[in-house]
Amino acid sequence: MSHTAPAAPALAHSDDTRAHHCFWPARLPHRLRPPATSLWHNLAVSALRYPDKPALVFFDQVLSYRQLHDQAERLAAHLRQQGVQDGDRVILLMQNCPQWVVAHFAILRANAVVVPVNPMNRAEELKHYISDPDARVAIAAADLAGELLQASAALPEAERLRHLVVSHYSDAMGPGAEIPPAWAGWLGTRHPVPTLPGGSVSDWASALACADTPPAHNRSPEDLAVLPYTSGTTGLPKGCMHPHRTLMHNAVASCLWGNGTPENIQLLVVPLFHITGMVAGMHAGVYLGATIVLMPRWDRELAGRLISTWRVTHWTNIPTMVIDLLASPSFEQYDLSSLVYIGGGGAAMPQAVAQRLLDQFGLRYAEGYGLTETAAPSHSNPPDHPKQQCLGVPFMSTDARVVDPDTLQEMPPGEAGEIIINGPEVFDGYWKRPQATEAAFISFAGKRFFRSGDLGRVDEDGYFFITDRLKRMINASGFKVWPAEVELLMYKHPAIAEACVIATRDAYRGESVKAVVVLRESARGRTSEQEIIDWCREHMAVYKCPRTVQLVDVLPKSGTGKVMWRLLQEQEAAATVPTAQ
Known part of the structure; x- marks a missing residue:
């Protein structure tokens, strides 16, 4: 099988003077040419x-x-x-x-x-x-x-x-x-x-x-x-x-x-x-x-x-x-x-x-x-x-x-x-999802960059720090939980009319999953928070399961009818601020 090898990357590159290179591991090049073989x-x-x-x-x-x-x-x-x-x-x-x-x-x-x-x-x-x-x-x-x-x-x-x-x-x-x-x-x-x-x-x-x-x-x-x-x-x-x-x-x-x-x-x-x-x-x-x-x-x-x-x-x-x-x-x-x-x-x-x-x-x-x-x-x-x-x-x-x-x-x-x-480690795109792929990349400085969706900053030494997430992700002991996926599964519960999944503080896991739930009229007074948690454990991976469920009469919505998850998240964060010892 013949194929044309890609051109070798230049050994010198434009960002050689960037701040973090002062702290680069000794004896390591800034970039490498990996083997041109399969794994x-x-x-x-x-x-x-x-x-x-x-x-x-x-x-x-x-x-x-x-x-x-x-x-x-x-x-x-x-x-x-x-x-x-x-x-x-x-x-x-x-x-x-x-x-x-x-x-x-x-x-x-x-x-x-x-x-x-x-x-x-x-x-x-x-x-x-x-x-x-x-x-x-x-x-x-x-x-x-x-x-x-x-x-x-x-x-x-x-x-x-x-x-x-x-x-x-x-x-x-x-x-x-x-x-x-x-x-x-x-x-x-x-x-x-x-x-x-x-x-x-x-x-x-x-x-x-x-x-x-x-x-x-x-x-x-x-x-x-x-x-x-x-x-x-x-x-x-x-x-x-x-x-x-x-x-x-x-x-x-x-x-x-x-x-x-x-x-x-x-x-x-x-x-x-x-x-x-x-x-x-x-x-x-x-x-x-x-x-x-x-x-x-x-x-x-x-x-x-x-x-x-x-x-x-x-x-x-x-x-x-x-x-x-x-x-x-x-x-x-x-x-x-x-x-x-x-x-x-x-x-x-x-x-x-x-x-x-x-x-x-x-x-x-x-x-x-x-x-x-x-x-x-x-x-x-x-x-x-x-x-x-x-x-x-x-x-x-x-x-x-x-x-x-x-x-x-x-x-x-x-x-x-x-x-x-x-970089050479960035994926080619999302399977069968050309629109999602297109949205995930931008052209910047003449190159194709992947948008992480994470908010961060760089210090004066060129080190990166994360500050927040643009996307709605919950990080529970390193397991990434996406609220939209959990909500989709929860909507299959016959008693749930609406659900909004947010993060809640957890002293050990960092974050845990919380679901704010509106029950159907017919289920009110007959379905408990624990019953919903138990159902979730049967129908989804345990790390995705809400550890707490809060039953409410209505979810806050914007003028266009979208659930205001950020508001719920901010309220949860304010309610769980660690107290000073």
């Missing part, structure tokens, strides 16, 4: 270089790079046998586990596109992830397969799944694995192989036993690799089109930024379905040939044991995880001395906790910032010069500015505006 080649190369090295560790069970590569080849052959063609979209629905990594690379090896889906989604939400990308094949964990099949059955026959591969987490665990007691149900239970009306189901072992030859791998950097979904201010989640080159850039850049070597031992607990875990965790680690220690979910005691036992060197996380680990009554038993890099994002790291990491372990917590549309980091703090409660500086090869959201004029240092981003 699959990263695994193929690491398997050649380090065939017997631990690639993945899961409850002390080790999968070598050779085994990871060979399992991905077998599963790719199975996918082709089941009719997956070049460019087809394949759903991946699991918690973090070795099978997630195998399946991800198998889909890429089969010249197909990964559709990573949050395992917390319920059937009502999952319908969109089948129908919108036109997915006909899925790979799912056995405990989640029922929700996915329920979603498929609710769709028109032509849009339903036709094949499903089912795996158990315990397939990748050694006998006698020490798992948190609360996880025994979903992690250890064996489920019967489900049936897919009008289609077929394979268990993991039979899929990997496929003896067919996988198709010739023919993906270029420009071909679509991953279609992660992000929600927005209106309507249903949108697929972000990421070709191999966008993820490749940030995988390689993340390695360099964190002083990565093949001897890295990474703790990967941020979700793989999320762009940060997928790119800065998995793809960066596989590119290096590092060892990745996987956690399916967060548990502070398990994290402490794994860091100590495996001598973890690099840990990307959400600040609430660090806070939780440091608060463990068993903390003194854990050895964190192997850590050389710790950082993350999704919420601000409290200054006192960052100071404790520095004083006790000599670790500078490096916060970063990125979006699904930017393949994880568009900004990151230089590891040797981080600022606290700060997004960092524009990442490698990246130009970011702060502009007036109305006039699009660049704002001076210290003044707030919308953060806009240009």
